[in-house]
Amino acid sequence: MSIESARRVRRSPEAARENILQSAERLLLERGPQGLKLVEVAQGAGVSHATVLHHFGSIDGVQTALAEAMIRQLVARVLEAERPDDPEAQLEGVGQVLFDAFESAGGARLAAWLELTGETRRLTLVREAVAEVISGPMAQKGVDPERATNLILVAVSLAMGVGLIGRSLAELVGRPPETTREAALAFLKTGLAAAIKT
Amino acid sequence: MSIESARRVRRSPEAARENILQSAERLLLERGPQGLKLVEVAQGAGVSHATVLHHFGSIDGVQTALAEAMIRQLVARVLEAERPDDPEAQLEGVGQVLFDAFESAGGARLAAWLELTGETRRLTLVREAVAEVISGPMAQKGVDPERATNLILVAVSLAMGVGLIGRSLAELVGRPPETTREAALAFLKTGLAAAIKT
DNA sequence: AGAGTTACCTACAAAAATGTCAATAGAGTC
């Protein structure tokens, strides 16, 4: 048994916040919104709960910051992967990318959380992302904006649904968890192709 | 100011539980999972919080019961509307129904909540419903079970996504809220038709 | 009407969660 009190780590404010947010995200994804407690977040980050308050002011501050960070992450991932200049691969991959974004790192769960909490305000980032896709890749293919928007709405919704309940849904009917995703991907692909060619 | 203490209402156990669950559901849908507090549920139901405990044992008991009730509701609604004997209307309406089920009465939000909370166990009802659809309407159309399952997985996921974020997503890009739903419906319909005919 | 059952309540108790404050200790600067 060591006598000396645990040597404290002193981080830069940014690093500290980052560290704490990671813990919060982990908790959110593992235990759901209800599991986002001050002390647990602190524990997971290896700091005292007072430290969390010092950096975020309140538990709401943590939630807000977390939401913002996760959204930023999600949008960034989508946009980045949307960029390849090969138009073919683009159409092919847009589904992949979208699904990945919503499935991995809890993108869908984040969105669900935001919806459930009614935090739909701070989604400006998303709007911008959508606008970018419409005026970018889609426009290049000559899809008119109206239809492009519709396609995006559907695709994102689908990705959302798949990301959220895809796996457990598949397991529920006795299939391997990736089944939903694959089926949705195929469905989306043919649908997209058809819609664009018209 | 009335002197007499408010005359208490005495319900049957079932009615009491029902009443409380309704309040809980309202709260869940309005304020999200975090808003599901014992006292608020009680207030909304017009009873003391002790009464809630009397009927459900604990706050977890309330959650469990609520989840169960909402699932039952959701599944029932889907199945019931799946039944019309006109096969044409069936294909036409399956999307409608599905979307309604998930959009109204917070079906999607329920599912999201369950997912976020990790309460995926008590979904046996869902499995049964899916099985029923596969062996019923789908089989009548001669769709092989494998493919039927896939279609259902996709359709449900899509309904889920639309029900959850459809409206706010549409508004986010400056369209009327029903846009997502309509677009998804069209998309699903053509997709389904194509898949079935093959 | 009287008795039994139990849904319901008020008051209290306990626990959990959030937030405050003054003191401590890393890390850089002079």
Place this chain on the structure above:
DNA sequence: GACTCTATTGACATTTTTGTAGGTAACTCT
């Protein structure tokens, strides 16, 4: 090494949330 700055912390205080106990009252049955 002394000094400054502030991230960090333990101890305390407050508020919120959940749970308990015992009595009251509504309803049913006889």
